[in-house]
Amino acid sequence: VHEEHVMYVQSLCDWLSDLVKDPVLFPHFQWYPVCKYHIVGGHKVRYVDEPWSRLDWWEDQHAIGEDGHIVPIFLYSDKTTVSSFNGQTFHPMIAQIGNLSALIRNSCGEHGGGTLIAYIPRIYDVEEEKLSSEYINYKCQLYHKVLLEVFAPIIDVSQVRRGVICGNHVLHMLFILIKFASGDYEEQVDMTLIHGINSLFPCPVCLVPRNALADITTCCPSRTVQQSWAVYKEGMEYRELGENAKAEEILKLYSLRANAFWHMKHTDPHHAVCFDVLHFFDDGLWGRHMWPELVRCIREPNAFLNYEGKSALDSYIALVTDTRSIQRILPCLHDMLSGSSGLYLLRTVRSLAALWMYTGLWVMNPIRLAKARDLRDDFSQQINNLSGSSLKDFNFPKMHYLAHLLDHLWRKCSSRHYNTIFGKGMHVLMKATFHQTNAKDFEAQVSALQVCSGYHTMEADHHPSSEHPNRHTMPHLEAPDRPIPIHAIVNDNLDDFNLRLCRFLVCCAIKNAASPIFPFEHLRVPYTSYDDWSPKVDLVYAHPSFHGKPRYDSVILIDEMTGEPSFTRLHLLFWCFGLDRIWDMAMISRTRIVHGAKEGEIGMTVVEESDEIEFIQTSSIKRAAFLSPTFEGVGAVGPRFFVNDLVDYDMILRLDLEYAYGT
Incomplete structure (x- = not known):
């Protein structure tokens, strides 16, 4: 034909x-x-x-x-x-x-x-x-x-x-x-011309046996072009002698065919x-395997959601398409999955999510590589513990590729x-x-x-831009509102706004309660990324009606005594005059750490918000924080929140005290 x-x-x-x-x-x-x-x-x-x-x-x-x-x-x-x-x-x-x-x-x-x-x-x-x-x-x-x-x-x-x-x-x-050479597993099989998923050695990178793909901590002999060519040449010699069965046996043993790459030196x-993040994480381990297992657990009859709640959840489940969804749903899933098996599954997902974050870092060094190795090994251990009970078998090539992930991050x-x-x-x-x-x-x-x-x-890129670069290197208030007198400031937990603000500004900043302050809707917070040391910007809001709903963001401060991050809630952003200068101020409520990430069930720090109000200068704000409710009700002092460290590459490094500082 x-x-x-x-x-x-x-x-x-x-x-x-x-x-x-x-x-x-x-x-x-x-x-x-x-x-x-x-x-x-x-x-x-x-x-x-x-x-x-x-x-x-x-x-x-x-x-x-x-x-x-x-x-x-x-x-x-x-x-x-x-x-x-x-x-x-x-x-x-x-x-x-x-x-x-x-x-x-x-x-x-x-x-x-x-x-x-x-x-x-x-x-x-x-x-x-x-x-x-x-x-x-x-x-x-x-x-x-x-x-x-x-x-x-x-x-x-x-x-x-x-x-x-x-x-x-x-x-x-x-x-x-x-x-x-990037592509899905099937494309990589085609490029390397091995026999694929059902062969004795289905990995394009190494000679791992087909029944050992779930073991991602053991190194197997690497494939090389010299070895592949030698095996193929031996098979062709048998074929020239008319021993086709012997030739096929040799080629099948190593799962090989002739390859166009062999013509190049x-x-x-x-x-x-x-290792491709899109196909092996987003559309592989997470999208095709871990996420369906989570959905199955959520839909079990003993799940806490009623019928109406489950119907609403089904519409959201269809929208979860890639690993970035873990950044938002882990705190919510903590409340949905009850019992030790559900929480153990969440810890497994947490290990995978953290490993995904470290995989995406723009800069890799031995310290970060060691952390990624710990996360990979932890994920492997938890998968092994779960595979025999609630989870499906994880013996497939995209799981095995985690064994090559660290080598690719450092070598490539x-x-x-x-x-x-x-x-x-x-x-x-x-x-x-x-x-x-x-x-x-x-x-x-x-x-x-x-x-x-x-x-x-x-050509368009080389025309001079009419936009001026952002020259601010310190937090900068934006979107001013109309001035209001100090006595008009009302807060349930702060009756003496003027007195406490004056005390903060060395007793003489504000002369009387009729002095105006100038509220602002949001604050631009520039910071240097812990990932690649590039300049970044956060916008944080403190506004009673942001698109029709109140929005009071959280921010990170640095403790002057310990150098560790602390988390606060913004209630008001404003200018005020005192001591012959303008002060950029924020009214905040602090939080205390209930337990750290290592003690948490899903690897996230839990904090409790206080109702005590105080003032800080906006220059002390380092960047935005992302707090999610724990759904556990109000603690001894106030509501409790998860500190979400999966929002971006900077955050997972910034909040990991063991590895972050100086790396």
């Missing part, structure tokens, strides 16, 4: 040449590996953030010599989300260049960002044949013939380098290598495939560089671009339109 497949390929060499010759982009290129350090406790600690700080780049640089420049390619292929136009079905292959920073490289449709390299023809599955070995082999052969066409322009360049006069008018000797597909750099979510973002742009074509031979038109769009975006 003869079948033709049409594919569209853009030359990797031509694409790369255009980028390195661009005088605007060239200053952003990084050509050599670097070691980065920061000071922790008086000692230098190495960290990795961008690809050129990773360990693999150093190894590749030593392999090619000092006179060569590595150009690492990020390759993304998604077989499950296809682009269907004009009666034809394809799925795109996206390429990115690793010499540019993540802000440029991960942009969608912009010059220097992800670029459409090829449309791979997709074979329609025939129900009667899709499980046959001949059909599966045919699909794999087609996939790697396409890869060979994609790799053809750079196969020689990976071995003997290519001289290119770059944007600085200097000759650079380039080695173009495929160093990152300094490129190993088993090292190139990456942070997961944001190889997360497939950036490639999926380009699918939306390609579908939108289709409407600008005449629906005939649209693949070439889409590629041309994307190139034009990238250049237009680049």
Whole structure:
């Protein structure tokens, strides 16, 4: 049977040449590996953030010599989300260049960002044949013939380098290598050409037996391109001798087929495939396994919710699609799941959520890596304890990939560089671009339109902006309200507002009760992220009618004695005059810690809010805090709240006293 497949390929060499010759982009290129350090406790600690700080780049640089420049390619292929136009079905292959920073490289449709390299023809599955070995082999052969066409322009360049006069008018000797291959498990199986989930060794990275996938703390021998080629060559020798059964036995033992990556030097597909947060966490461990188990527990007959409450919950359950939902629902689930088994399941989910947060950190160092290892091992232990009772069997490849997570975070750099979510973002742009074509031979038109769009975006980015950057480095009050006299301030827990404010402002700040203060609706709080030390901003509100409802946010202060964070509730933000100056003030109520995160059932600190009111200067506020009700009623002093440390990467580090400070 003869079948033709049409594919569209853009030359990797031509694409790369255009980028390195661009005088605007060239200053952003990084050509050599670097070691980065920061000071922790008086000692230098190495960290990795961008690809050129990773360990693999150093190894590749030593392999090619000092006179060569590595150009690492990020390759993304998604077989499950296809682009269907004009009666034809394809799925795109996206390429990115690793010499540019993540802000440029991960942009969608912009010059220097992800670029459409090829449309791979997709074979329609025939129900009667899709499980046959001949059909599966045919699909794999087609996939790697396409890869060979994609790799053809750079196969020689990976071995003997290519001289290119770059944007600085200097000759650079380039080695173009495929160093990152992102995709779902099925795509990684196709790229490495192993036999997949039902084979003896279903992992594309290592030789873990099929019945040991749930053990994520034990290291198995790694697959290498040299080993795979040697095994395949041995099998082919038996096949040439006519011993096909012996050849298949050898190849099946290692779950191998011929691979297009083997034509390239300094490129190993088993090292190139990456732990993908989107498919392995969001759409894997959480979305396909842990979240359904939680839903099952919530819907059990002995759950506390009545019928009406469960109906409302069902509508929300349909909205929970990714791991970010854990940031909001863990405190609520604590009240829904009663009994020791429910709380134990929540602790398991908490370990997974915290591990997900550490996986997404933009900067990784040995201290954070050790914390991530503790979280992974804790999750493994709790899964093992639950698997024999209430949970399903967790012996599947996406669970096993946690065994490679820490190695990828340190050897490859942070997961944001190889997360497939950036490639999926380009699918939306390609579908939108289709409407600008005449629906005939649209693949070439889409590629041309994307190139034009990238250049237009680049030109727009280099026009001077009319917006002024935020110059505030301290908390800054915004959205002023009309002035009101001090005696008009009414609070159930504070009758002597004027007296106590004067006492705070050294007794003479406010002369009389008729003096006005100037309320504000919100406060802009700049802070430096504990994750990557970049400037960030929080907006916190203290307003009686924020979109029709009262909103009084919580903030973090730092205890002057212990240096540890404390949590307060804002009741009023205002200016006042005293001592010949303006004071930025906040009226707050403090909280006390009932128990720390380690003592908590779901790993969150619980605080109790006091009804005592006091004043602080807004300059003492470090950033916003996120408190969720515990639903346990009022404590001895006031209501109790969970301190949610899963809201962002800075918060989980900032509130982890054992690991955060100085890292």
